[in-house]
Amino acid sequence: MKVKQISVFIENRSGRLREVTKVLGENSINIKALSLADTSDYGILRLIVDQPDAALKALKQANFTLSETNVIAVEVSDEPGGLSNLLDSLDSADINVEYMYAFVEKSSNNAIMIFKIENIENAIKVLTAKNMKILTHEEVTNL
Amino acid sequence: MWNTEYEAMDIGERKKLQLDRMKHLLQYVYDNVAFYKRKFDDIGIKPSDYKQLSDIAKFPTTVKTDLRDNYPFGLFAKPMEDVVRLHASSGTTGKPIVAGYTQNDIETWAEVMGRTLGCANCTRESVVQNAYGYGLFTGGLGVHYGSHHIGATTIPISGGNTKRQVMIMQDFGSTILTCTPSYALNIVEVAESMGVDIKSLKLEFGMFGAEPWTDEMRKNIERRMNIKAIDIYGLTEIIGPGVSSECEAQSGLHVFDDHFYPEIIDPDTLEPLPEGELGELVFTTMTKEAFPVLRYRTRDISRLFHEPCSCGRTHVRMERVSGRSDDMLIIRGVNVFPTQVESVLLTVDEAEPHYLIDVRREGNLDLLEISVEVNESVFSDEIKKMTALEKKIAHEIQTVIGIACKIKLVEPRTIARSEGKAKRVTDHRKL
Numbered sequence: 395m396k397v398k399q400i401s402v403f404i405e406n407r408s409g410r411l412r413e414v415t416k417v418l419g420e421n422s423i424n425i426k427a428l429s430l431a432d433t434s435d436y437g438i439l440r441l442i443v444d445q446p447d448a449a450l451k452a453l454k455q456a457n458f459t460l461s462e463t464n465v466i467a468v469e470v471s472d473e474p475g476g477l478s479n480l481l482d483s484l485d486s487a488d489i490n491v492e493y494m495y496a497f498v499e500k501s502s503n504n505a506i507m508i509f510k511i512e513n514i515e516n517a518i519k520v521l522t523a524k525n526m527k528i529l530t531h532e533e534v535t536n537l
Numbered sequence: 538m539w540n541t542e543y544e545a546m547d548i549g550e551r552k553k554l555q556l557d558r559m560k561h562l563l564q565y566v567y568d569n570v571a572f573y574k575r576k577f578d579d580i581g582i583k584p585s586d587y588k589q590l591s592d593i594a595k596f597p598t599t600v601k602t603d604l605r606d607n608y609p610f611g612l613f614a615k616p617m618e619d620v621v622r623l624h625a626s627s628g629t630t631g632k633p634i635v636a637g638y639t640q641n642d643i644e645t646w647a648e649v650m651g652r653t654l655g656c657a658n659c660t661r662e663s664v665v666q667n668a669y670g671y672g673l674f675t676g677g678l679g680v681h682y683g684s685h686h687i688g689a690t691t692i693p694i695s696g697g698n699t700k701r702q703v704m705i706m707q708d709f710g711s712t713i714l715t716c717t718p719s720y721a722l723n724i725v726e727v728a729e730s731m732g733v734d735i736k737s738l739k740l741e742f743g744m745f746g747a748e749p750w751t752d753e754m755r756k757n758i759e760r761r762m763n764i765k766a767i768d769i770y771g772l773t774e775i776i777g778p779g780v781s782s783e784c785e786a787q788s789g790l791h792v793f794d795d796h797f798y799p800e801i802i803d804p805d806t807l808e809p810l811p812e813g814e815l816g817e818l819v820f821t822t823m824t825k826e827a828f829p830v831l832r833y834r835t836r837d838i839s840r841l842f843h844e845p846c847s848c849g850r851t852h853v854r855m856e857r858v859s860g861r862s863d864d865m866l867i868i869r870g871v872n873v874f875p876t877q878v879e880s881v882l883l884t885v886d887e888a889e890p891h892y893l894i895d896v897r898r899e900g901n902l903d904l905l906e907i908s909v910e911v912n913e914s915v916f917s918d919e920i921k922k923m924t925a926l927e928k929k930i931a932h933e934i935q936t937v938i939g940i941a942c943k944i945k946l947v948e949p950r951t952i953a954r955s956e957g958k959a960k961r962v963t964d965h966r967k968l
Contacts, residue, residue: 403911403946403948404948405951433920435945436923438917438919438923457949458948459911459948459949460913460916461916461917461918463918492919493919
């Protein structure tokens with residue numbers, strides 16, 4: 395149920411973001427989703443890729459500072475109020491979202507959101523109980 | 538111990554020797570260096586007014602600008618045909634300090650450097666990898682002479698070409714490494730990236746000096762190299778390295794005080810301070826011929842103590858110098874030493890001891906920004922954890938130096954590694 399996310403420390407210097415994507419491209423690794431959080435000095439690039447282990451190895455070899463985190467990918471019905479509905483479920487269970495970002499591709503007719511949640515097991519339980527679809531890593535990479 | 542006769546000499550006997558040598562030195566500079574004659578005459582003092590060791594306080598001190606004003610050879614006491622060697626300080630601003638040596642001076646240097654290396658148990662069986670720079674800088678040749686004096690196997694590799702340093706350390710079986718502490722760290726990192734475990738090599742001792750470093754840095758290097766790291770001290774103005782050295786006890790540096798007479802003075806009043814008190818370190822070269830220096834103010838803060846050392850040496854000890862005033866920054870009126878920042882960084886989890894201090898002035902306000910390398914053990918996918926880390930480091934540095942600073946996290950290995958004296962500060966202020 396969990397999806398492996400790779401985070402990369404990126405100093406605010408020109409060309410650093412391109413370096414990451416270049417390394418991934420050269421190793422035939424496909425980016426499925428990404429988000430960039432930034433401060434004035436650096437950014438944290440979060441990536442969901444089709445081959446996380448190969449990506450970690452390649453980026454490490456290129457001397458990037460990395461961390462691995464488990465996140466969940468949840469289907470959200472692509473209509474007004476869809477996301478609000480989902481957040482409502484988490485909120486009423488007192489589950490705090492650290493951050494989230496959207497997937498580019500759709501799963502059937504639904505949008506997909508990535509969530510970083512501290513208590514991930516609890517979130518999976520709550521969302522499953524509400525009949526929301528949580529995607530596996532395979533499902534995510536096969537989109 | 539390299540020279541038991543002098544290093545473990547009875548203290549009373551050494552005092553007699555100092556008295557004789559100092560009397561000779563005072564007469565010698567008065568007769569041979571116009572600068573000293575004028576200074577003595579100005580305050581109406583004669584070499585013969587020196588009757589006991591404490592009388593030295595009556596004589597004038599010498600400061601760096603005196604040396605610069607007499608650039609290059611104005612303070613030499615011997616004609617140039619007797620000078621066999623010139624060295625010079627790096628002098629990043631203005632003219633360098635020039636030191637001349639007669640053949641006897643070179644032999645004195647070899648002797649005190651022999652004692653220094655002896656502090657790391659150096660013998661004829663030792664293999665000394667000398668990674669101090671050879672050239673005008675005194676570090677390389679100073680160690681070179683000491684190592685030859687003992688008869689150890691000397692590897693004059695000089696600084697730089699770090700992969701080669703690691704290969705040679707491995708293949709030649711170096712037992713003693715001599716370089717700056719920051720270069721030692723650089724060598725460790727390069728060895729790690731080459732997959733070489735320095736801990737398993739024959740290296741036993743490191744003799745590190747020429748830049749200020751902290752005890753935290755020492756422990757870091759000792760752990761990663763599995764060696765004993767010895768702090769050595771010297772300055773071009775006095776002779777180069779070989780003024781003082783720690784022994785295995787790592788408890789203060791033994792000053793080779795049969796050649797260099799140390800004093801601690803109050804930097805404001807210039808009055809001598811009683812033994813054990815903290816003040817400015819002052820040296821007189823009692824035996825040098827070409828470039829004798831009288832009561833040279835080092836600007837280094839230390840204290841002297843005479844308690845017997847477990848190693849048996851009776852030389853007076855000086856406390857390790859935590860920072861040179863040359864490296865000192867004055868920020869918003871507060872004195873800041875780069876070593877203070879270093880000591881904090883080494884206590885912050887897994888932070889690497891690589892940093893760069895950047896000072897700029899906006900309006901009338903000095904801004905202090907410290908770049909710190911991020912490593913994987915501290916990196917998180919959450920911005921709030923990263924900013925918390927920045928705040929934590931900034932807070933701890935502020936606790937030590939007393940002023941606020943900004944921490945800038947940078948990627949690993951982006952701060953330039955040193956091959957000699959590390960560059961820790963960029964000051965953009967035009968003062």
